[in-house]
Amino acid sequence: MSVLTRDEAQSRARLLDVHRYTIDLDLTTGDETFDSRTVIRFSVRGDHDATDTFVELKPARLRSVTLDGHPLDPDTLDENRLTLKNLTPGEHELRVDAAMRYSRTGEGMHRFTDPSDGETYLYTQLFMDDVQRVFAAFDQPDLKAVFDLSVTAPEGWSVLANGITEHLGEGRWRAAATPRISTYLVAVAAGPWHSVRTEHRGLPFGLHCRRSLAPHLDADVEEILDITRQCYDRYHEKFEEPYPFDSYDQAFVPEFNAGAMENPGLVTFRDDFVYRSAVTDTERQTRAMVIAHEMAHMWFGDLVTLQWWDDIWLNESFAEYMGYQTLTEATRFTDTWTDFGVVRKPWGYDADQRPSTHPVAPENVDDTASALLNFDGISYAKGASALRQLVAWLGEKDFLAGINTHFARHRFANATLADFIDSLAGATERDVHAWADAWLRTTGVDTLTPHVAPTADGTCTLTVDHAGSRPHRVTAGLYDLDVADEGRKLVLRERLDLDIPQTAPQPIGKRPALLLLNDGDLTYAKVRFDAASFDSVREALSGLPAPLTRAVVWNALRDAVRDSGGTSREGSLTAATYLETARTHLPRERDLALVQGVLAFATTHVADRYLAPEQRPAALATLTALCRDLIRRTEDGDNPGLRLIAVRHFIDVAAHPDTIAAWLADGTVPGGPELDPELRWRVLARLAVLGATDEAAIAAELDRDPSATGQEGAARCRAALPDPEAKRRAWEAMFVHDDLSNYLFTATAQGFWQPEQANLVREYVQRYYEDAVAVAARRGPAIADAAGRWAFPAHAVDADTLRLGEQCLSDAGPTPALRRKLVDQLDDLARALRVREA
Numbered sequence: 001m002s003v004l005t006r007d008e009a010q011s012r013a014r015l016l017d018v019h020r021y022t023i024d025l026d027l028t029t030g031d032e033t034f035d036s037r038t039v040i041r042f043s044v045r046g047d048h049d050a051t052d053t054f055v056e057l058k059p060a061r062l063r064s065v066t067l068d069g070h071p072l073d074p075d076t077l078d079e080n081r082l083t084l085k086n087l088t089p090g091e092h093e094l095r096v097d098a099a100m101r102y103s104r105t106g107e108g109m110h111r112f113t114d115p116s117d118g119e120t121y122l123y124t125q126l127f128m129d130d131v132q133r134v135f136a137a138f139d140q141p142d143l144k145a146v147f148d149l150s151v152t153a154p155e156g157w158s159v160l161a162n163g164i165t166e167h168l169g170e171g172r173w174r175a176a177a178t179p180r181i182s183t184y185l186v187a188v189a190a191g192p193w194h195s196v197r198t199e200h201r202g203l204p205f206g207l208h209c210r211r212s213l214a215p216h217l218d219a220d221v222e223e224i225l226d227i228t229r230q231c232y233d234r235y236h237e238k239f240e241e242p243y244p245f246d247s248y249d250q251a252f253v254p255e256f257n258a259g260a261m262e263n264p265g266l267v268t269f270r271d272d273f274v275y276r277s278a279v280t281d282t283e284r285q286t287r288a289m290v291i292a293h294e295m296a297h298m299w300f301g302d303l304v305t306l307q308w309w310d311d312i313w314l315n316e317s318f319a320e321y322m323g324y325q326t327l328t329e330a331t332r333f334t335d336t337w338t339d340f341g342v343v344r345k346p347w348g349y350d351a352d353q354r355p356s357t358h359p360v361a362p363e364n365v366d367d368t369a370s371a372l373l374n375f376d377g378i379s380y381a382k383g384a385s386a387l388r389q390l391v392a393w394l395g396e397k398d399f400l401a402g403i404n405t406h407f408a409r410h411r412f413a414n415a416t417l418a419d420f421i422d423s424l425a426g427a428t429e430r431d432v433h434a435w436a437d438a439w440l441r442t443t444g445v446d447t448l449t450p451h452v453a454p455t456a457d458g459t460c461t462l463t464v465d466h467a468g469s470r471p472h473r474v475t476a477g478l479y480d481l482d483v484a485d486e487g488r489k490l491v492l493r494e495r496l497d498l499d500i501p502q503t504a505p506q507p508i509g510k511r512p513a514l515l516l517l518n519d520g521d522l523t524y525a526k527v528r529f530d531a532a533s534f535d536s537v538r539e540a541l542s543g544l545p546a547p548l549t550r551a552v553v554w555n556a557l558r559d560a561v562r563d564s565g566g567t568s569r570e571g572s573l574t575a576a577t578y579l580e581t582a583r584t585h586l587p588r589e590r591d592l593a594l595v596q597g598v599l600a601f602a603t604t605h606v607a608d609r610y611l612a613p614e615q616r617p618a619a620l621a622t623l624t625a626l627c628r629d630l631i632r633r634t635e636d637g638d639n640p641g642l643r644l645i646a647v648r649h650f651i652d653v654a655a656h657p658d659t660i661a662a663w664l665a666d667g668t669v670p671g672g673p674e675l676d677p678e679l680r681w682r683v684l685a686r687l688a689v690l691g692a693t694d695e696a697a698i699a700a701e702l703d704r705d706p707s708a709t710g711q712e713g714a715a716r717c718r719a720a721l722p723d724p725e726a727k728r729r730a731w732e733a734m735f736v737h738d739d740l741s742n743y744l745f746t747a748t749a750q751g752f753w754q755p756e757q758a759n760l761v762r763e764y765v766q767r768y769y770e771d772a773v774a775v776a777a778r779r780g781p782a783i784a785d786a787a788g789r790w791a792f793p794a795h796a797v798d799a800d801t802l803r804l805g806e807q808c809l810s811d812a813g814p815t816p817a818l819r820r821k822l823v824d825q826l827d828d829l830a831r832a833l834r835v836r837e838a
Helices: 006-015 211-238 281-297 309-330 336-352 368-372 378-394 396-410 417-425 432-440 531-543 547-565 575-588 592-610 613-633 640-653 658-666 677-689 695-704 708-720 724-735 742-752 762-779 781-789 799-811 816-837
Strands: 016-026 033-044 051-056 061-067 070-072 081-087 090-101 108-113 120-125 146-152 158-161 165-169 172-175 188-191 194-200 203-209 248-253 266-270 304-306 413-415 447-454 460-467 472-481 490-500 506-509 514-517
Touching: 006 016, 006 051, 061 081, 081 090, 090 108, 120 248, 146 158, 146 188, 158 165, 158 172, 194 211, 203 211, 211 248, 211 281, 211 309, 248 281, 266 281, 281 309, 281 336, 281 592, 304 309, 304 396, 309 336, 309 368, 309 378, 309 417, 336 378, 336 547, 336 592, 368 816, 378 396, 378 432, 378 472, 396 413, 396 417, 417 432, 447 472, 447 514, 460 472, 460 490, 472 506, 472 531, 490 506, 490 531, 514 531, 514 547, 531 547, 531 575, 547 575, 547 592, 547 816, 575 592, 575 613, 592 613, 592 640, 592 816, 613 640, 640 658, 640 677, 658 677, 677 695, 677 708, 695 708, 708 724, 708 742, 724 742, 724 762, 742 781, 762 781, 762 799, 762 816, 781 816, 799 816
Parallel strands: 016 146, 203 248, 248 266, 304 413
Antiparallel strands: 016 033, 033 090, 051 081, 061 070, 061 090, 108 120, 120 188, 146 172, 158 188, 165 172, 194 203, 447 460, 460 506, 472 490, 472 514
16 A cells, blocks of 8 residues: 655645545444545645645445546546546545455454454544545545544444434434644544443543443443543643533543554553453553543644654653543642653663664654554653653743643644644743754763762762753752661661763762662663662662652663663663672562562563573572562461462462472462462463463363453463474464464463473574564564564574574565564664673
8 A cells, every 4th residue: 555755744734734534334244344434625735726635434345436526437446546637726525435444453444343242333434544444535644624524333332433423313423523633643443332321510421332341341330431531630730721622532442552542532452451350450550541531632733733753752642641640740649750660661772773773853754654653662652751851941831831821822723743842842941852853853861970079078979870861850869878777777868860971070078888860760871880889789779768769770781781781881780780789679679560570671681592401590580589588478368469479479489380280270379369260261371381281271261251351361462382283283373373463462472472482483483484474474564563573582682583584684575564673673682692702
């Protein structure tokens, strides 16, 4: 399919004003396709005689097209473009009648049948250019229009849309016309939804999920609605522009590729956020953050929309920053920046050190295929970190004043980075344009290294070595050992505010036991330790008083391991030493985000990739002992979330099946928790890896839990069995048959590669590159992403895997989505090799 270029979009935007879409969808025509009838009313600018343009659609069958009452030949459709010729200045009407295909990859109109009860659900995901899979459109973000939607659905279904929907009888539904929005923000969700409706400050609120998930949604309704109300109220305190749409529905939908999508008035979430099994409070906080994030988009993204995809970071960075900050201010989740620091920032740091890095605000996004590649840790985590640093530098009052100016200037229209910076500049005397050039137009991660020097009077000064180009406002934390606690705790002496680059060394008094740069995590940079501080961290990390401080330290240790294979070994840390530090300090940690983040890195990076295969059994034994300590520590039941994390990771690193097999047989961990569906499938997957279960046990568990999640669990277990025939079937399911949904593809891929089975799957490493290129070309970006992310042989850390991957990139012509994933995976693999060699 042709991708839209920036030049084409600019030319079309200069030519057209699009006024209204009238869309009629018939969802009763069968399981493979639905009918889509679209009327587009638009006008052509200018005083020329006539001109040409094009409209986009991707039909299964194009029945008819008329322009101003004159029929056009459907056979002139070229891939996804239908040319409109000889358009004269003035008003025009285009009518398109087509049959469109349902999707099983989460793109366009996704169709899902719930294995629990046989009910079918449909929803749209129209981001970037997938609106063309549902109706004909002038598909670019700066051609906003009013959307008037009607839907025919099976009896017993309800239909949700951007505006309030009305049931007209006999399966006919009509949605209230939208304000002017972009094509990619149109949304429809249809099915026999379980719905909970209420009002807040006169606005209709709704929550929706599959009927089979109704008891689980109902159990959390008040929590979700409380978060929604609290965020809504807080945004109205921050923003002068009122909420701009007629209702606020939140639909939890199946097999959703992202976390959520900010459709105006109808936010769609992955229905993993309707919890079927026990979760930690940190996971509840994550759900709440996504709710806050998507609501922020109602203003920044929906009311004011990017002009072209080079400014997608503005949408996502703003919502990411606002999501965490507003949650901290308005809800019971008051420590959200710790989770951001330990989960989201490393995502940004890692992305920013790969060859695929790009500025937060890239200047060269030439087409939609390129734009899709920028949905990464840079656009989200680095961008949000940059905004947090901006607020620290600018002050929240001036920041919000600039934001409100921006909303007022561009409401229901489009804006650029230059418009955003101009709005901020009008609210402050600081040079925001220079800040934007330094932070938003550059790539890479700065590194800050402290140097503590003694002075003649016995005190010390601090000089910060700054590798990088950005200015930073940071806090340096000075910590002393608590002699009353035998040096196991670190006590804050003071925090010093620093501007980097410095103009002179900073006096700090006597040398502290620990000097921590970026204490409070207000900037985006790697930090190193001086030698004395490094020793104090290894001895007393768990004795630091604040979780966010400990998060900065753990991130610094993570970076020190990842950088240990670099040309400079100063400040580096071996993977084995990281494990020792975790073994020493994690059993005393109480912050759930930190425990989860450190265990995840220690398992999936250190044990599985950074250590040589012969070192892995000892690493797993260390992690098993660590998890056992956490389980013992939580026997009194005072921290069920910490116990749940420990149990999950104990299962994941089990090298012997006996203990976890006994848990599965008994249906409980001694002392709790009972094994709910998530834990049962987790145990069974690990038993499959270890060769301690079989197809009969998997089938029996699927009979016990025939849900969609159960289907995914069974696919994961079957792919993990250490049997050549099981591996062959799993491989063909992913790369030959093309009938797996996006979620079942991912589950199969997650089970397939296992470090314990390296010899068994060796032949598939070479096959991967050819087969992944082919499936990505056949099945599109969503499966390409899954093939590159989950089906990549990440366990195979060797020069041959790297060589085969580099050959694939140079010779095989992978699609842009797969190419980006392979570039990133191969860079991570090369880093793992360097760390091993170090």
